[in-house]
Amino acid sequence: MNARYLFLLLILTILSCRSISKKSALPSEIKIAKDLILHSIAYHDPSGNWNNFKSNIEIKTDLWKKEGEIQKSTRALFFDRSQRIFKMQSTRDGIELKGAITKDTCYNQPLSEIPAEKVEKFKSILGCQGITFYKDYFTYLIGLPINLLDTEAIIDQTILERTYQGVKYDVVKVTYKPVDKKRPWYFYFNKKTHAFELCKFTSREDEAKGGEYIIYNHKKNVQGTKLSGQMVWLYNTPSLDTLAVEDMLFRE
Secondary structure (H helix, E strand, O other): OHHHHHHHHHHHOOOOOOOOOOOOOOOOOOOOHHHHHHHHHHHHOOOOOHHHOEEEEEEEEEEEOOOOOEEEEEEEEEEEOOOOEEEEEEEEOOEEEEEEEOOOOEEOOOHHHOOHHHHHHHHHHHOHHHHHHHHHHHHHHHOOOOOOOOOOEEEOOOOEEEEEOOEEEEEEEEEEOOHHHOOOEEEEEEOOOOOEEEEEEOOOOOOOOOOEEEEEEEEEEEOOEEEEEEEEEEEOOOOOOEEEEEEEEEEO
8 A cells, every 4th residue: 555655645745634614605506516515515514523523443454465465454543633633553564553643742653662674664654754644644535525625625616427337426626736746636426415425536647547446435423424434445447456445443
């Protein structure tokens, strides 16, 4: 999953991952993409609870390696968005990694706690830059579509129609600054409920080439907010080969 993280890092370094602080009045008709996003946010977060989201999240990941084997990993996350606290604990290669960041401080796991032969591999994860990356990464993905109206997002206001697995969706194209260095994202919304169900990022030249799909399954009501309990990553190819499956368990 390193390549996936590397690509998303290019996006997340410029994202503040701010969600909407005030509820906007919904337009009676959906005419442009922003209207569709507002309706989707109203579906997922009707009471505006995301800004105060607080939860322990256990994430179990199955990653399909090129050799055909499946690499398993687990992460324990803690979010307290109102207090701007994020903590992460994970196990990789039998080694426990941990870190935390608040509005004022960052906790670095001492490299002395890591076997010497593994220090080079994990030191980037354990630094403040690494833990900040994971905070932004998971905030962005878990909080979709609530955080789509981020100030760095450039929303194409034309609502597209795309078909995935025989189902038609309303689709919004979003790029991030600087546009010349970022791949576009396409966000798919249920035509009836406006629920956010999947997205993909692609090459800048051709929507059908490169990139990956992320399928959002198993909607859960978490503190009044509809979040997905599973993300399935698929290669954007005709065969839609699986890259990874991430199952998330939310605890109060």
